[in-house]
Amino acid sequence: xxxxxxxxxxxxxxxxxxxxxxxxxxxxxxxxxxxxxxxxxxxxxxxxxxxxxxxxxxxxxxxxxxxxxxxxxxxxxxxxxxxxxxxxxxxxxxxxxxxxxxxxxxxxxxxxxx
Numbered sequence: 001x002x003x004x005x006x007x008x009x010x011x012x013x014x015x016x017x018x019x020x021x022x023x024x025x026x027x028x029x030x031x032x033x034x035x036x037x038x039x040x041x042x043x044x045x046x047x048x049x050x051x052x053x054x055x056x057x058x059x060x061x062x063x064x065x066x067x068x069x070x071x072x073x074x075x076x077x078x079x080x081x082x083x084x085x086x087x088x089x090x091x092x093x094x095x096x097x098x099x100x101x102x103x104x105x106x107x108x109x110x111x112x113x114x
Contacts, residue, residue: 002107006100007032007054016064016089017056017080023069025078029057035082053082097111 007029016026035053057079063072 002100002103004032004034004054005103006095007088009057010090010094010095011086013091013094015056015091017085018087018089019080020086021084022065023072024064025058025061025072025080026064027061027078028055030059030077031057036095051083054085055082056080056085056088 010029011031014026015029016024016071018024032054035055044101059077061072061075061078063069066073069093
């Protein structure tokens with residue numbers, strides 16, 4: 001998974017994660033892992049859909065809207081389940097966009113050939 005590789009190269013960098021409940025957390029990216037969740041389309045169907053999520057571990061976190069989330073003030077480290085993430089803001093200076101574009105093209109061509 002290409003995005004997983006991008007996140008692995010960003011370990012020990014500061015990122016901001018916005019959750020679906022409008023909580024924004026900035027912290028040092030320590031680890032990323034993939035989760036695959038299986039869900040069944042219909043109760044009689046044997047076809048299964050798989051959802052993939054990236055779980056994120058952050059250290060030395062800071063909550064962006066402290067007044068809205070005072071209960072998070074005491075938290076210093078967290079593990080975020082990938083299914084609750086809305087956006088992840090990456091540091092532009094640490095992302096090689098040219099390499100990412102080339103890898104995306106190669107992956108797209110490989111999938112088109114299948």
